[in-house]
Amino acid sequence: MSNQVMIFDTTLRDGEQALSASLTVKEKLQIAFALERLGVDIMEVGFPISSPGDFESVQTIAKEIKNSRVCALSRALTKDIDAAAEALKVAEAFRIHTFISTSTIHVESKLKRQFDDVLEMAVKAVKYARQYTDDVEFSCEDAGRTPIDNLCRMVEEAIKAGAKTINIPDTVGYTYPSEFGGIIQSLFNRVPNIDQATISVHCHDDLGMSVANSITAVEHGARQIECTMNGIGERAGNCSLEEVAMILHTRQAKMGYQTNINPVEIARTSQLVSQICNMPIQSNKAIVGSNAFSHSSGIHQDGVLKAQNTYEIMTPESVGILKNKLNLTSRSGRHVIQHRMQELGYRETDFDLEELYASFLALADKKGQVFDYDLEALVFFNQLENESEQEHYVLSSINVQSGSGVVATATVEMEIGGNKRVVEAATGNGPVDATYQCLMRLSGLDIEMQSYKISSKGHGKDALGQVDIVASYHGQKFHGIGLSTDIIQSSAKALVHVMNHIHLAKAVEVKKQNLAQV
Numbered sequence: 001m002s003n004q005v006m007i008f009d010t011t012l013r014d015g016e017q018a019l020s021a022s023l024t025v026k027e028k029l030q031i032a033f034a035l036e037r038l039g040v041d042i043m044e045v046g047f048p049i050s051s052p053g054d055f056e057s058v059q060t061i062a063k064e065i066k067n068s069r070v071c072a073l074s075r076a077l078t079k080d081i082d083a084a085a086e087a088l089k090v091a092e093a094f095r096i097h098t099f100i101s102t103s104t105i106h107v108e109s110k111l112k113r114q115f116d117d118v119l120e121m122a123v124k125a126v127k128y129a130r131q132y133t134d135d136v137e138f139s140c141e142d143a144g145r146t147p148i149d150n151l152c153r154m155v156e157e158a159i160k161a162g163a164k165t166i167n168i169p170d171t172v173g174y175t176y177p178s179e180f181g182g183i184i185q186s187l188f189n190r191v192p193n194i195d196q197a198t199i200s201v202h203c204h205d206d207l208g209m210s211v212a213n214s215i216t217a218v219e220h221g222a223r224q225i226e227c228t229m230n231g232i233g234e235r236a237g238n239c240s241l242e243e244v245a246m247i248l249h250t251r252q253a254k255m256g257y258q259t260n261i262n263p264v265e266i267a268r269t270s271q272l273v274s275q276i277c278n279m280p281i282q283s284n285k286a287i288v289g290s291n292a293f294s295h296s297s298g299i300h301q302d303g304v305l306k307a308q309n310t311y312e313i314m315t316p317e318s319v320g321i322l323k324n325k326l327n328l329t330s331r332s333g334r335h336v337i338q339h340r341m342q343e344l345g346y347r348e349t350d351f352d353l354e355e356l357y358a359s360f361l362a363l364a365d366k367k368g369q370v371f372d373y374d375l376e377a378l379v380f381f382n383q384l385e386n387e388s389e390q391e392h393y394v395l396s397s398i399n400v401q402s403g404s405g406v407v408a409t410a411t412v413e414m415e416i417g418g419n420k421r422v423v424e425a426a427t428g429n430g431p432v433d434a435t436y437q438c439l440m441r442l443s444g445l446d447i448e449m450q451s452y453k454i455s456s457k458g459h460g461k462d463a464l465g466q467v468d469i470v471a472s473y474h475g476q477k478f479h480g481i482g483l484s485t486d487i488i489q490s491s492a493k494a495l496v497h498v499m500n501h502i503h504l505a506k507a508v509e510v511k512k513q514n515l516a517q518v
């Protein structure tokens with residue numbers, strides 16, 4: 001048996017089922033191109049009978065995608081299979097995927113039939129689909145809860161009818177690895193024609209075991225894994241593509257399996273899917289979470305600085321992430337501070353490490369994460385005094401007018417440098433933009449906004465709105481946070497936060513120049 005594991009991506013079918021809004025044809029096509037670049041062998045891109053929009057998406061993708069096989073789903077009904085074939089026929093080669101439930105609970109309670117009727121429907125559907133293509137996949141829905149004798153019968157008959165791929169889904173994410181591996185093993189032991197089909201698995205994550213179940217299935221002979229980018233899919237989602245691909249890649253020497261996935265495309269594809277599907281990725285998500293290649297504690301940071309593989313089993317570069325991150329927090333130690341200062345261009349003699357570390361810890365305890373500009377400020381100024389006491393820009397008041405049919409207007413009053421009171425009014429593309437116009441004019445700083453993110457802290461209508469912005473000033477990036485029950489206030493506070501950082505950074509620059517002249 002070959003050790004090549006086929007990656008069957010179902011982001012655009014099972015993944016899309018879980019979204020609060022369906023994807024447009026254009027959005028689906030954009031994701032399909034990314035999946036093709038990623039190297040998926042097969043992409044399941046929709047369920048054509050379900051709506052004219054889905055039919056059109058499948059047809060468009062089938063026309064455009066050349067390097068991955070395109071597949072569409074259908075129930076075990078001729079009308080569904082006809083719709084799938086009609087949408088797919090523009091492709092040079094395509095796969096029709098047909099399925100029916102095999103577990104007793106699904107057969108009796110959902111389909112309201114007997115197992116033998118379902119068996120007959122499956123056989124008919126596979127034969128019917130074979131009129132359109134040699135590449136027919138058949139799935140035993142809820143295989144994980146199907147009595148093994150029935151499952152073996154169904155698999156044998158579906159292969160006899162012409163299915164080239166047999167998929168064994170754990171539709172409700174119920175099984176655990178040794179149990180699921182046992183099901184696959186039983187099929188190999190008991191189904192006489194099993195060698196005439198590729199065995200595929202499609203695991204859901206209701207108990208968080210979809211990836212472990214899929215890998216165990218491969219160890220028992222499965223050679224296709226059905227998965228989605230970022231693990232999106234019905235309920236708790238599907239087996240995540242990036243995780244299985246990187247398990248097989250990272251542990252290849254030990255396990256011996258290959259896939260056609262190009263790991264360097266993983267981060268980019270993951271971001272695209274997250275953005276288009278409006279499904280944020282949890283920060284600690286394996287492989288693609290923003291924290292997946294960050295090190296925060298001193299002992300780890302020291303280890304990684306000495307040898308990256310002390311705490312990294314794969315490099316961030318290998319999955320398309322530029323670099324690992326060493327977060328500066330109160331759990332950091334002296335080694336990482338020294339390293340960061342060197343990266344920022346300071347010589348060892350420019351600062352006293354013990355002194356800097358003590359003031360860094362005090363700031364980190366107060367602030368959480370410490371950024372480069374904070375660190376530099378600590379070298380030259382004791383930034384430990386109460387931040388509000390030393391703020392250069394202080395917001396006094398904001399007044400906004402906005403609504404439908406009126407141009408948004410803001411009037412902002414602030415105090416600069418502890419003594420100068422200034423006021424500015426501006427219009428804008430909405431109340432936040434108008435407020436930002438005022439603040440930029442008042443400060444005279446040429447700030448370029450790079451990102452603006454608003455999130456709610458707490459529940460209900462009185463939740464706090466937190467605004468996080470990243471802005472750049474003369475090529476340096478600054479992070480600002482604002483928190484208030486009023487989102488215009490939070491937005492203004494975030495920008496004022498950035499303005500104060502810039503003010504401090506400018507003062508640091510002057511000090512640095514003086515230092516260079518010494």
Ligand SMILES: CC(=O)SCCNC(=O)CCNC(=O)[C@H](O)C(C)(C)COP(=O)(O)OP(=O)(O)OC[C@H]1O[C@@H](n2cnc3c(N)ncnc32)[C@H](O)[C@@H]1OP(=O)(O)O
Nearest residue numbers: 014017047049050051075076077099100101110111141171
């Ligand atoms: C595990 C999975 O992810 S399965 C795939 C899930 N994906 C989807 O459901 C795609 C979106 N679905 C749809 O657009 C619609 O449900 C459609 C077009 C498929 C069907 O719509 P409707 O005809 O209105 O039926 P509805 O969805 O209410 O009920 C499903 C029907 O299909 C039957 N059915 C379910 N699975 C199958 C199957 N594999 N083969 C044959 N019939 C099936 C059900 O028994 C039910 O039949 P009934 O009307 O005789 O009781």
Ligand SMILES: CC(C)C(=O)C(=O)O
Nearest residue numbers: 099139141142169171
């Ligand atoms: C249609 C099948 C493969 C499915 O999505 C499932 O069983 O979860």
Ligand SMILES: [Mg+2]
Nearest residue numbers: 014171202234
């Ligand atoms: Mg599924």
